[in-house]
Amino acid sequence: MDPNNEICVQRSRFTFHYCEKNERLQDVQPANLRHYAEFMHTRLNRIADMMDILLKVHDDWAITGRKDHLLMETESFDFNDSLKALEEEGYQDDEFILKVEYARKWSML
Numbered sequence: 001m002d003p004n005n006e007i008c009v010q011r012s013r014f015t016f017h018y019c020e021k022n023e024r025l026q027d028v029q030p031a032n033l034r035h036y037a038e039f040m041h042t043r044l045n046r047i048a049d050m051m052d053i054l055l056k057v058h059d060d061w062a063i064t065g066r067k068d069h070l071l072m073e074t075e076s077f078d079f080n081d082s083l084k085a086l087e088e089e090g091y092q093d094d095e096f097i098l099k100v101e102y103a104r105k106w107s108m109l
Contacts, residue, residue, distance in 0.1 A: 008102045012079040014054065014072040015097040016047045050091055057085045 019040065026032075047070060055061065058077040063070070079100050083093070 008104050009075050010078065011073060011075045011101045011103070012077065012082060013099045013101070014050075014082070015099070016050065016070045016072075016095075017097070018043060018047070018068055018070075046091075046095065049089075050086060050096065053085050053089055053091075054082055057081060 051063070051070075051072065054072060058074060058081075060076045061072045061074050063072050065071075079098060083098070086096075
């Protein structure tokens with residue numbers, strides 16, 4: 001999106017889920033608990049690395065932590081540049097959810 005666009009605002013929202021529903025611990029046994037702990041350690045480190053990348057390319061992010069996901073959003077950086085930065089570091093688009101919304105800055109009479 002053109003940064004000088006006077007008609008609308010682009011809001012990019014990256015959602016990073018800590019785990020998928022099928023990755024939740026089902027059979028509570030010591031070995032399964034250890035496997036789940038390793039999975040969560042790896043997943044949270046990948047999320048932190050993606051956050052670092054996004055914060056390096058742009059510093060105006062609103063970051064919100066929830067019990068099952070992390071949300072990063074901005075209205076001042078084009079989502080294509082964000083995707084390019086993550087892709088260049090080897091991250092795939094199935095590791096996050098990106099939603100882009102557009103809102104008009106002004107309405108016509």
